[in-house]
Amino acid sequence: MRGQVTIIAVVIIALFLISLVSVAMMHYYEVHNIGSIEVKTIAMAEAIESIKSDLKRILALVIANASRTYAFHPYEHNLTKFRAYALEHFEKWVITTSTKYGAVVELRYPEYVHWFAGKGYVIQENYVFKLYWYKRTAISVGYLEANISLPHLGIYNVTTKALVSLCTSLLEVDHSYDENVTWVLMNVTSDGVPVSDISGVDITILFPDFDRYGYWVKAEVVNTTYLGYGLWNITIKPYIPRIQGVIPLRVYVVDYRGIVVSPLTYEGIVLRVMKNTPDKVVYHDGSTYRTLLRTTTPDEVYTVELDWKFSLHFLLNEVPIVGTPPPPIPPIPVKQFRLYSSSDLTDWQLTPFQAELWKEVTWHGKEIYVPTSPANPVYWFNQSCRLVFQVKYPTASDKYVYIMITWESDCDADVIEWPTSLYFDYRLPSYKDIVSETFRIELIDTEHQEMRDYGFNYHGVAALGLREPVTDEAYGPANIHAFGKWGNKLGAWRPYGTWKVFSTYAGEYSWIRLPVRVFATLNSTKVGNVYTGEVRSDYYDTFAILYVINGSRYAPCLVHIYWKYTKTDYGFWMFACMGGGRPSKYMYLKKQEYVQYKGYIYNVSNEYSYSGSWSHREYSYPNFFCTHWGNGIGRAVFLSLSAVDALYDIGTYPRFAVTKWAPGWIPQHSLEYEFNQLNYETKVYAGTYYKYWFVIYMYQASNSWGEWKKAYVYSVMFLEPYAPSIELVEVQ
Amino acid sequence: MKALELVLIVIVLVLLYVSLSMRTITPKLSLRNDYFLLKEEAYSVARVLADSRILTYLMSKEQAEDELKIVVTALVPANREFEVKVIDTSTGEKFVAETPYFKRSTLAATAVVVYSDSVSGKIYVIEVSLGKITGG
Numbered sequence: 001m002r003g004q005v006t007i008i009a010v011v012i013i014a015l016f017l018i019s020l021v022s023v024a025m026m027h028y029y030e031v032h033n034i035g036s037i038e039v040k041t042i043a044m045a046e047a048i049e050s051i052k053s054d055l056k057r058i059l060a061l062v063i064a065n066a067s068r069t070y071a072f073h074p075y076e077h078n079l080t081k082f083r084a085y086a087l088e089h090f091e092k093w094v095i096t097t098s099t100k101y102g103a104v105v106e107l108r109y110p111e112y113v114h115w116f117a118g119k120g121y122v123i124q125e126n127y128v129f130k131l132y133w134y135k136r137t138a139i140s141v142g143y144l145e146a147n148i149s150l151p152h153l154g155i156y157n158v159t160t161k162a163l164v165s166l167c168t169s170l171l172e173v174d175h176s177y178d179e180n181v182t183w184v185l186m187n188v189t190s191d192g193v194p195v196s197d198i199s200g201v202d203i204t205i206l207f208p209d210f211d212r213y214g215y216w217v218k219a220e221v222v223n224t225t226y227l228g229y230g231l232w233n234i235t236i237k238p239y240i241p242r243i244q245g246v247i248p249l250r251v252y253v254v255d256y257r258g259i260v261v262s263p264l265t266y267e268g269i270v271l272r273v274m275k276n277t278p279d280k281v282v283y284h285d286g287s288t289y290r291t292l293l294r295t296t297t298p299d300e301v302y303t304v305e306l307d308w309k310f311s312l313h314f315l316l317n318e319v320p321i322v323g324t325p326p327p328p329i330p331p332i333p334v335k336q337f338r339l340y341s342s343s344d345l346t347d348w349q350l351t352p353f354q355a356e357l358w359k360e361v362t363w364h365g366k367e368i369y370v371p372t373s374p375a376n377p378v379y380w381f382n383q384s385c386r387l388v389f390q391v392k393y394p395t396a397s398d399k400y401v402y403i404m405i406t407w408e409s410d411c412d413a414d415v416i417e418w419p420t421s422l423y424f425d426y427r428l429p430s431y432k433d434i435v436s437e438t439f440r441i442e443l444i445d446t447e448h449q450e451m452r453d454y455g456f457n458y459h460g461v462a463a464l465g466l467r468e469p470v471t472d473e474a475y476g477p478a479n480i481h482a483f484g485k486w487g488n489k490l491g492a493w494r495p496y497g498t499w500k501v502f503s504t505y506a507g508e509y510s511w512i513r514l515p516v517r518v519f520a521t522l523n524s525t526k527v528g529n530v531y532t533g534e535v536r537s538d539y540y541d542t543f544a545i546l547y548v549i550n551g552s553r554y555a556p557c558l559v560h561i562y563w564k565y566t567k568t569d570y571g572f573w574m575f576a577c578m579g580g581g582r583p584s585k586y587m588y589l590k591k592q593e594y595v596q597y598k599g600y601i602y603n604v605s606n607e608y609s610y611s612g613s614w615s616h617r618e619y620s621y622p623n624f625f626c627t628h629w630g631n632g633i634g635r636a637v638f639l640s641l642s643a644v645d646a647l648y649d650i651g652t653y654p655r656f657a658v659t660k661w662a663p664g665w666i667p668q669h670s671l672e673y674e675f676n677q678l679n680y681e682t683k684v685y686a687g688t689y690y691k692y693w694f695v696i697y698m699y700q701a702s703n704s705w706g707e708w709k710k711a712y713v714y715s716v717m718f719l720e721p722y723a724p725s726i727e728l729v730e731v732q
Numbered sequence: 733m734k735a736l737e738l739v740l741i742v743i744v745l746v747l748l749y750v751s752l753s754m755r756t757i758t759p760k761l762s763l764r765n766d767y768f769l770l771k772e773e774a775y776s777v778a779r780v781l782a783d784s785r786i787l788t789y790l791m792s793k794e795q796a797e798d799e800l801k802i803v804v805t806a807l808v809p810a811n812r813e814f815e816v817k818v819i820d821t822s823t824g825e826k827f828v829a830e831t832p833y834f835k836r837s838t839l840a841a842t843a844v845v846v847y848s849d850s851v852s853g854k855i856y857v858i859e860v861s862l863g864k865i866t867g868g
Contacts, residue, residue: 009740016747023754042768046775050845053783061850093848093855096821100844100857256785257850 044153047101048160055146055162056191058093062086063129063142063164064258070131070411071252071260077333077378078508079131079412086128104149112143116167116189129164131261131411134332138253138263138409141165166190166259171231173247173265177239181222182207182247184234186263190255194230200256207240208248214308214328214383216250244731248327268406268732269326270345273304273312275393275400277722281713283589284601293396294713299697300393301552302717302724303517305356305386306405312726313369313386315556315640315693315718322727329387332407335377335415335509339389340404345729348404352418352515352550353389354505355381363543364562366689371521371545374514376507377415388516390551391724402729415505418515420550424503433467434501434518434548438698439555440467441548443499443520444477451477456666459533461494462522464546464557466577466635466696475633476578476668478696480522480544480559483684484569486531489663490616490678491573495542496528496535517549531663538565540684554638554697556718563688572675572682574647575694576659577637581667584630585609587708588656588671589715591623591644605712607705608658610669615660618677622647622656625715626671627697627708634701636711637671638718643692650690651675651682693718766839770812770862774843777807777814778860782847787818791827791852801829804860813837813863818847821855837863 066082094105111125117137123130129142141164148158167189175182184205188195195201203224209215219236226232240247249265277300280291294300305313308329310321329337334355340348355375360367375385391401421437432448434441442451442465450457451465453474463477482491503518504510522544526537543560590604603623610628624644627636639647647654657672673694676682695718701707716722781787781804790799796818804816815830834840840863847856 005737006740009737009744012744013740013747016744016751019751020747020754042772042775046772046779046843050775050779050782053779054846054848057782057850058848058855061848061853061855064850065853089848089855092821093846096846096855096857100846259850 044150044155047103047150047153048148048155048158051097051101051103051105051146051148052160052162054093054097055144055160056164058089059129059142059144059162059164060257060259062089063140064260066129067131067140067260068254068258071262075376075379075507077335077411083128102150102152104151106147108145108147110143110145112163114139114141114143114163114165116165117169117187127412132409133262133411134264134330134336134407135267135409136263136265137167137169138261139165139167140259140261141167164191164257164259166253166255166261168251168253168261168263170249170251170263170265173249175239175241175247180237180239182219182236182238182240184236184249184251186232186234186251187230188232188253189230195255196226196230198224198226198232202254203234204252204254205234205236206250206252208327210241213325216328216331243324243327244728246327246731248731250330264330266327266731268404269329270729270732271310271321271403271405272727272729273302273391273401273403274725274727275300275398276725277716279396281716282603283712284604286604292709292713295396296394297396297713298394299553299714300717302391303388303547303549303552304391304724305358305388306726307358307386308381308383310726310728312724314723316558316642316691317720317723319723319725322725324728326728326731329381329405330407331380331382333378334375334381334385336407336411336413337381337387338406338408339387340406341389341391342402342404343398343400345402350416351389351403352416352420353387354514354516356386356388357384358386359384363560364541364689366560366562368543368560368691370543371502371519374502374505377505377509378507390516406732415509415512417512420513420515422503422515422518422548422550423513424501424518426501432499432501434503434520434546435469436548436550438469438553439548440469440472441465441546441555442467443501445498445522446496447498454666455664456530456662457533458530459528460496460535461528461530462497462499462524462542462544463494473580475580475582476662476666476670478575478577479573480557480575481540481542481561482573482576483527483539483567483571485571485678486529489531490571490659491576492529492531492569492571493527493536493539494530495522495524495544496526497522497524497542499546515550517547519548520546522546539567540564553699554695554714556693556695558691558693560691561689563684563686566684566686568681568683570681571678572651572684574643574673574675574692575637576670576672577635577696578662579628579633579635579669579671581669582631582633583610583628583635583669584703585705585707586626586628586658586669586671588619588626589623589712590619591621593621605708607708610658610660616657616678618655618657618674620653620655622654622673624719625712626656626673627711628658628669628671629701629707630703634699634707634711635671636697636699636708636715637673638695638697638715639673640693640718641720643673643694646690646692647673647675650684650688653677653680766864766866767841770839770841770864771843773809773812774841774860774862775845777804777862778843778845778858780807781858781860782845787847787856787858788849788851791818791849791856796827797829800827804829808862811864813840813865815861815863817859819857819859821857833865834861834863836865838866839864
């Protein structure tokens, strides 16, 4: 019995010891094996999965930031800037990830092609993301790769990829007038997967306001129906009519991550710019009417402006578009726009253009449009913008030029830096010149008072110093307006002020020269006396705009004059242009002449020579054309009909005049338009307003008689009735 | 012999006591059952917060911390104390939500997840600490 108790006790003790040993072994196993393998695996998996999922989120973050700002900010449209922000975000994210996970993360941005709707969209290497918008298909897409190492867990170079995208395609747009609705069938995918839950997507649809052209109105989304495979049928109110086969809509799609895409239902607008000049011009040579055929007109190049209402502006002309206007030019960054021209609608050439900002101002009670600046290419196209481009009609058979206004879908698209002869040579005190291949116009004004090599101080009077562009020879100034005499000296009171020159794009694009034209404005409330330097503000105000145009032989100047006080004096000039004594002959077109037995004859060509000993000559009945030529120079002045009307309405005895010498016996050989002859006392009343333009045209001429005809064929270009017109061809 | 039996009985009783005590000691020594399970749970909660869109919504609320507490309370298992910190890395601003007895936890594990919010454009660090009050 005693032995049995002992045996039982020993057995129990043995069982207890086995149990304790197994518990100790289990503990040893947990400490040394679970901690180093299982737990490590769990930690590793958690860390890597967290980094992977956040990699997509950080990519979504930078795309959302960029696309949201690009869509809704009026001028932050530089994606390079957003990529710089993106890199900052990535760097911060890598640091945070490294410190929080103990991971070493290396990001790479390789090239990637994302396919959507049968088309590949490229993200170039190091671009991280791309936005392709403003067409019927719009996508925002980003791609990057990460190399993850977790040294403390023994994990090295695990590569993970992140693709983030939001893609929308407008497949069909239809409408019902009776139901007052419009339907949009669209395909939406996110990260390559069809979006079946529209609750995470915000859709805004805008349509043109047909009562207030150029404005866009938000449509009311009344129903959304999912058709499967990412296809959504969106029903909006109201009924939106078709224009040239297109229902114009702007769509914004924003997903739950804040990523935006913006498609449009139209991708381009084709217009026809029509030449309206006649194929011939007529003049009377004193014995009979002569006809000049305008068979070849290489200089018939119009520099026109197209405003947001598709009205075509040429000088002070405004020609509205014929028929129903197309949908408005969409408010997308100006840098996205491209202009193509064609003569046959098949062969399209990319054409230079520039965008300018214009505004309507009330100037002494008159509503006038003035250019305020070239546009900043990153700003949205808006109602202040005008697209400025050239249309060329080199032969009589060229009647139309087709213009296609379209826009790049790649939001990285930038302004094209076109080659141009234009530049602004601004090196005070000697140089304030606008230069083209045809002109070097030295702007004489308050900050540049004396024309180089001319020897005459203008004391702040604003004028245009004409120079030979290659040799820099001075022809002398062109005065844009003058009144009165100072003793026996002519043109006492002329506009006084400073020319403001716009030769480059605005904002951060100021390093790009304007490709089509450089313009200068003069807003003057004073007049100055070039003989005494006296400045007064009790005469008239002047607003003038000068254009120097690339690839053309003419330079127009638009002038508005308003008289603040009534004045009486002798001598009253609309325009006076010096010739530096070089031209040997001159001619003016006489409006009418009475010839015995013939009655009145019109548009008479009167040619003269500068030779002889005289100082100033005046000729009656001036019309829209005059010129002088010889010794290698040919220069014509074209007036608008409004200018001719002003001559006859404001003046009593308007005259074409020439002056051989400037004070100090400086050779002039000028061309002048006078409101009244010099010996007639002119009274101009306060409140008198007139506007006009003159165009200086340069041409090659010998010393022969009749060389003026080379310029005369272009005179009709600048007459209001012959201004080019515009009509819509199609909306693409 | 009597002394031997007595000794054996004492040993048996001691071993019995030790064996019975193991029920309470073993979990304290075990890594898998407590700390690492807490860590896994904390990771789950942190990743649910990050991978769902809820944090974007919560951070835009005025009473973000209260909202955060409600959500995390719903996510963590029963009998867990927690402390959640959401740190805005750009400003260093912290949003903290915790249970009243979290500081009394005898065992706690923390999981850290980075969360980039594309709507607000911010990078947050989510720290979820889960604790357990054990013993006495």
